[in-house]
Amino acid sequence: MKKVLSLVLALACVLSLSVVSFAAAGVNVYDGDGELVDDLSYDMGDHVIKGDPVEPASTFYVKLAADMDSKMLNDGDQNVFTLEDMVDTKNFKFDVDKDAGSKLISKISVVEDKKLGDMTRTAYLKFELKDVTDTDEHKSTGTITFKAKNYKLENCKPGSKTETSGAGASKWEDDVEISIKYNLWISNVKQGNDDNPDVGDRVYMDPDKNDTNTLIWGDDRAALKFEADDDAKKFYARLSTSNMSDIYAEYGDPVDADLWFYDFVGHPTVPATSKATLTLGIPWDDDDDYTPDPENCFIYELDADGYLVDVTSKFTYSEDDEEIPGWSIRTRQLGTYIVSDTELDVAVDEPETSEPADVETPTNNGKDIPNTGSSDMVNVALVAAVVSLAAAGAVAFRKVK
Numbered sequence: 001m002k003k004v005l006s007l008v009l010a011l012a013c014v015l016s017l018s019v020v021s022f023a024a025a026g027v028n029v030y031d032g033d034g035e036l037v038d039d040l041s042y043d044m045g046d047h048v049i050k051g052d053p054v055e056p057a058s059t060f061y062v063k064l065a066a067d068m069d070s071k072m073l074n075d076g077d078q079n080v081f082t083l084e085d086m087v088d089t090k091n092f093k094f095d096v097d098k099d100a101g102s103k104l105i106s107k108i109s110v111v112e113d114k115k116l117g118d119m120t121r122t123a124y125l126k127f128e129l130k131d132v133t134d135t136d137e138h139k140s141t142g143t144i145t146f147k148a149k150n151y152k153l154e155n156c157k158p159g160s161k162t163e164t165s166g167a168g169a170s171k172w173e174d175d176v177e178i179s180i181k182y183n184l185w186i187s188n189v190k191q192g193n194d195d196n197p198d199v200g201d202r203v204y205m206d207p208d209k210n211d212t213n214t215l216i217w218g219d220d221r222a223a224l225k226f227e228a229d230d231d232a233k234k235f236y237a238r239l240s241t242s243n244m245s246d247i248y249a250e251y252g253d254p255v256d257a258d259l260w261f262y263d264f265v266g267h268p269t270v271p272a273t274s275k276a277t278l279t280l281g282i283p284w285d286d287d288d289d290y291t292p293d294p295e296n297c298f299i300y301e302l303d304a305d306g307y308l309v310d311v312t313s314k315f316t317y318s319e320d321d322e323e324i325p326g327w328s329i330r331t332r333q334l335g336t337y338i339v340s341d342t343e344l345d346v347a348v349d350e351p352e353t354s355e356p357a358d359v360e361t362p363t364n365n366g367k368d369i370p371n372t373g374s375s376d377m378v379n380v381a382l383v384a385a386v387v388s389l390a391a392a393g394a395v396a397f398r399k400v401k
Contacts, residue, residue, distance in 0.1 A: 030061045030124075034117020049125075052185040056104075056132035056202055061116060061124035068113055068122055072178070081171045086178065087112045087123045092146040101140030104186050106130045108144060129186060133266045135204040135234040137187040146178040191215060191237060199241050207232040207271060214323055221283065222262055223323040224334070226276030235268040241283070247338060251300075251308055257342035258292070260284075264334035275330040279322045280315070280337055292341035299327055300346060302336040308346040311337075 030036060049062060065072065068084040086092050087110050096108045106128040115121045125144065132138060191197050193208040199218035207213045207228040216223045217239040224237075240263040252259045260283035270276040280299070284291050299315050300308040315327040322328050327339070 030063065030116050032059055032061070032116070034119050048181040048183050050183050053137070053189070054129065054184045054186045056129055056186055056188060059126065059128050061111065061126055064123045064125065066122060067120050070122075083123050085171065086146050090149070092148055095145045095147065096142060097145070098142040101138050101186070102142070104130055104132065104138050104140045105142070125180070131202075132186060132188065133236050133238070135188065135236060137185055140182075140184045140186055142182055144180040144182065148172050148174055148176045150174050188236065197237070199239050201238065203237050204234050205237040206234045216323060220281040220324040222281050223279040224270065224276055225323055226270050226272035227274065228271055229273045232271040235271060236266050237268065238265040239263070240265055247302075247308070251344045251346065252340070255342050255344060257340045257344060258290070260339040262337040262339070264336065267333055267335050269333050270331075272332065275332055277322060277328055278331055278334060279324055279326045279328040280339060281324045281326040283339060294327070298340045298343050300338045300340065300344060302338070307348055308338065308344060310346055
């Protein structure tokens with residue numbers, strides 16, 4: 001499924017208390033490959049970058065002007081400076097004031113003189129969002145500013161009011177400030193019954209209540225089928241098949257195994273009336289150079305402590321009994337599974353138990369131990385106790401008689 005970022009863009013600049021508009025350069029949003037984001041529209045009167053919805057953990061670039069030489073303000077002869085002037089930190093201070101949903105934004109920065117794809121080099125606002133693994137919609141707002149650090153005439157160095165040559169207008173005054181607001185609605189993409197998200201897509205499932213629900217990831221990479229009741233809740237449903245290098249290093253490499261990964265991120269519980277059927281699809285193509293026998297493969301699950309557990313016996317292989325060909329299991333919770341063409345050594349070493357240390361008996365090393373009288377006093381006390389007990393016994397005996 002192609003990732004969609006619907007952004008309605010508009011930018012406004014503020015000079016002191018009066019509004020000054022950007023030059024009529026294109027204000028666009030791109031991905032990291034320089035491709036325009038789908039469903040992009042413009043509204044220059046809104047004075048804000050808007051996104052609804054924006055995908056978590058995404059990175060996108062807001063183009064500030066066509067190129068680095070673009071004039072940034074239209075204010076007569078005053079404050080006419082270029083994009084290159086504005087993004088130079090010696091001239092303008094860049095600041096981000098995050099309001100609502102600040103934790104959703106990893107970073108907003110200026111990327112200058114950058115070439116995206118086959119585009120002309122220019123400067124962008126780079127947005128880097130954090131990941132969200134839930135089914136909610138989150139709002140993130142804030143204000144981005146470029147504020148002049150000092151006064152500058154067209155033919156002067158920053159901070160100087162004396163022209164070096166010619167009669168030029170001021171390039172900017174020390175109170176000029178460009179302000180850009182952003183308003184983003186960040187959420188994972190909703191999927192429903194019979195949908196088909198791509199592997200890796202950040203999606204959540206909203207099941208049909210009181211019905212049989214099916215979700216198939218990618219090109220038959222995995223499938224889920226379950227009966228939902230009248231209170232079936234939404235759940236995060238992202239499937240990652242990225243290689244886990246640490247698992248390969250510890251388990252796969254020692255036996256030269258080929259591994260395929262199925263990581264249901266967050267290990268969601270399926271809102272089913274009974275156990276759901278999860279099928280791990282065949283991860284290789286028939287025309288691949290190497291295709292193992294699926295009925296001789298091994299399946300492992302990653303437990304909470306990071307160890308692999310052999311769960312092969314819990315799965316059943318079939319080509320046509322379920323939604324897709326593969327290995328199926330009845331479960332209530334989706335986990336992290338690894339299919340291997342070779343049996344792995346997953347035995348957990350028992351912790352070694354250490355023998356109690358020998359306690360050395362103190363010796364006098366041939367020296368006489370001085371008599372402190374303590375042992376004699378103990379002996380006296382023992383004798384007194386025995387005599388006392390004997391007397392008490394005699395008295396008791398007389399009373400009984």
